[in-house]
Amino acid sequence: MKIGVVGLGKMGQAVAYRLIKGRFAVIGFDPDSTAREELKEMGGMPIDSVEELAKIVDVVWLMVPAGKIVDDVITAIKPKLKKDAVIIDGGNSHFPDSVRRAESLAQDGISYLDVGTSGGLNGRDIGFSLMVGGEKKVFDRLEPIFEALAAPNGYGYMGPAGAGHYVKMVHNGIEYALLQAYGDGFALLKKNNRYENFNLEEISRVWSNGSVIRSWIMDLAHNVFNKDQELIKVSGKVGGGSTGRWTVQESHEQNIPVPMIEKSLKIRDDSQKTGGNYATKVVAMLRNQFGGHKVEKV
Amino acid sequence: MKIGVVGLGKMGQAVAYRLIKGRFAVIGFDPDSTAREELKEMGGMPIDSVEELAKIVDVVWLMVPAGKIVDDVITAIKPKLKKDAVIIDGGNSHFPDSVRRAESLAQDGISYLDVGTSGGLNGRDIGFSLMVGGEKKVFDRLEPIFEALAAPNGYGYMGPAGAGHYVKMVHNGIEYALLQAYGDGFALLKKNNRYENFNLEEISRVWSNGSVIRSWIMDLAHNVFNKDQELIKVSGKVGGGSTGRWTVQESHEQNIPVPMIEKSLKIRDDSQKTGGNYATKVVAMLRNQFGGHKVEKV
Helix, strand or coil, X not given: CEEEEECCCHHHHHHHHHHHHCCCEEEEECCCHHHHHHHHHCCCEECCCHHHHHHHCCEEEECCCCCHHHHHHHHHHHHHCCCXXXXXXXXXXXXXXXXXXXXXXXXXXXXXXXXXXXXXXXHHHHCEEEEEECCHHHHHHCHHHHHHHEEEEEEEEEECCCHHHHHHHHHHHHHHHHHHHHHHHHHHHHHCCCCCCCCHHHHHHHHHCXXXXXEHHHHHHHHHHHHCCCCXXXXXXXXCCHHHHHHHHHXXXXXXXXXXXXXXXXXXXXXXXXXXXXXXXXXXXXXXXXXXXXXXXX | CEEEEECCCHHHHHHHHHHHHCCCEEEEXXXXXXXXXXXXXXXXXXXXXXXXXXXXXXXXXXXXXXXXXXXXXXXXHHHHCCCCCEEEECCCCCHHHHHHHHHHHHXXXXXXXXXXXXXXXXXXXXXXXXXXXXXXXXXXXXXXXXXHHEXXXXXXXXXXXXXXXXXXXXXXXXXXXXHHHHHHHHHHHHHCCCCCCCCHHHHHHHHHCCCCCCEHHHHHHHHHHHHCCCCCXXXXXXXXXXXXXXXXXXXXXXXXXXXXXXXXXXXHHHHHHXXXXXXXXXXXXXXXXXXXXXXXXX
């Protein structure tokens, strides 16, 4: 099975890497020539346009920013695709867009899966957590792909079109709240004047081993504090925000409260205006750890 | 080294178990004769009173509910202790109490360590996360005990008297917020009318493997949904609350905001009045998973 990966940024490259390791033939496109060169070095075949890619692959894995660019790529590749080809959107698209795209492509006989992809840059090595939406029979047919990409036991069929991105949206909402919860706690430990010498490196190490609040995010916190716990030069402005905002919007439309997610989104938004505080610095550093998201310097 | 464990409830028994496994001589007291019998079966030596226990041990590990009972036990054992004996409070005492007790006992030449103990019932098998406060030289001397009790790499010296319980207090505050964050997300998935067939067992399995939000709590969520995801008979009233309340109180005194922890405490308090919702049912079930905390039935 030939798989075309469109978008060879940090996450797209990791997807290509795992597919190649899983012995799939990987053809990749990215407008950046360095990214194409790197694909070649890892055993994939770079190609000069998405149209050329579409002609020869059985599956197109889109790993591009959510929004118009997804539609643009689909419009460009649609007329060139082989019969029975499948398009997979592995990015963070808003689920209603995925529903719309799946319905529209179905009219042209093209299958479409929406796959929420979690795990950050580390997923390249240990495998991703994949939430798949779309037609069950297409999921079944492409299961070897998901198996190659995912961590052991780390993929599953979530439901019809949009379900994969819906679950990923909620995942990200939870992520916002978890990050801020840890940020809160570390801020109190660091800034209180009762025990001024708390060592967050030590504390995060102890908490990473055996505690109720151990988690991958906690391991990343230990990586952060291992290097720097003053965070003086780190900006407390936290970026991102779209998936969390969609979660809160959906919560309002469905009349199901998600107070923790809503609060963390508010804090993130406020941090852009006020510059944030120690807690949001920790959040920014954690996002940098798992996703390579840029941290502003002050 | 002979260690006396006072309080052989769920956590005290787990402490005794690990100490015995670590080849320490364990003498244990609990007012409940069944608990004493169980200690005997696992290779420890039950004893009929704390006074008798105090006479023969080098270290007393208190695993009793926070509050007056800690002071009562200390008052009872203090006159009986051997020279150089150490009292360790492994429970969830409020840190100012630990400072007071350490200072008071120091006047009688008795060393006192406050040890925040995290990991829940599972700690019996994999070891606990231990946050130790008190005199550094006493910590150093008793390190073999902590090593036997803790998960690999799971203990550390936090600082002077009260520091262990302070760090554990913040740990618990974070725990409140994490639990509610997951509860929020699972509630939206379960109760939305857009994708009514989401399978939380599947979703929590996928999220447990490779995702950014993977954690021990997530593993416990999978255990919960594995058995039941409707939670119809589970009350949404969430118990506990003291350590979270102390965290929020300290946040106010120190003027360091912990908005996520404060929000989760508020939700927990409200649940007692309103009966809660699906999200707080999840929280109650998670607390039951890690700590064996009782879940009300409706």
